[in-house]
Ligand SMILES: Nc1ncnc2c1ncn2[C@@H]1O[C@H](COP(=O)(O)OP(=O)(O)O)[C@@H](O)[C@H]1O
């Protein structure tokens with residue numbers, strides 16, 4: 759469904775990615791794990807059209823999407839929930855959810871998706887009229903994911919969904935990620951420093967180091983890998 763092939767990308771003269779390759783099949787949860795600065799965010803930015811690669815290709819449903827505008831890629835069903843969550847803090851919870859559905863015209867299915875995000879995160883229904891910027895960190899992450907879902911993704915890109923959250927909140931977010939995948943069949947690509955959580959919920963995963971994907975395996979398999987244990991799990 760999504761394939762990143764030998765992508766290189768830079769910021770000015772600084773090379774951030776050199777030969778990143780990964781794929782996400784329909785219905786999969788895939789994670790991209792790596793240290794701070796390894797290139798996870800940059801990889802997601804290239805996929806969603808926010809940054810042009812120097813070389814390599816990004817293929818969705820068999821076609822290259824390199825050079826398309828982010829909104830065009832979003833309307834193909836690829837939705838990016840960015841690091842820092844991408845919310846409108848001065849707008850209410852409901853208004854943020856409406857912004858998530860901005861490109862859609864199918865009002866009936868927008869309504870159904872709203873019911874789904876409320877069932878996933880009931881607190882968002884209670885907090886509907888509250889300004890997004892006044893929510894707790896965990897609630898903001900829920901809203902960011904919910905706003906992403908309102909864009910009707912077939913594939914959802916999540917950048918550091920666990921960042922800055924308490925362990926209990928991290929569990930709830932990752933439970934929701936699994937629920938979204940199971941109940942909606944949405945493919946999910948997660949960029950995470952929290953390797954343990956990401957690998958625990960992922961069908962497959964990639965390790966990125968210094969801008970290059972260096973390892974690939976089933977989530978459980980990588981949890982038991984000696985290099986991954988030492989470098990990313992602290993065991
Ligand atoms: N806006 C930017 N301008 C210049 N360099 C950047 C920018 N964003 C990231 N980088 C650099 O690109 C590399 C990869 O960063 P990033 O993709 O953010 O890593 P990660 O998400 O894995 O922490 C790092 O060396 C980082 O310093």
Ligand SMILES: [Mg+2]
Pocket residue numbers: 798799800841917918
């Ligand atoms: Mg990042």
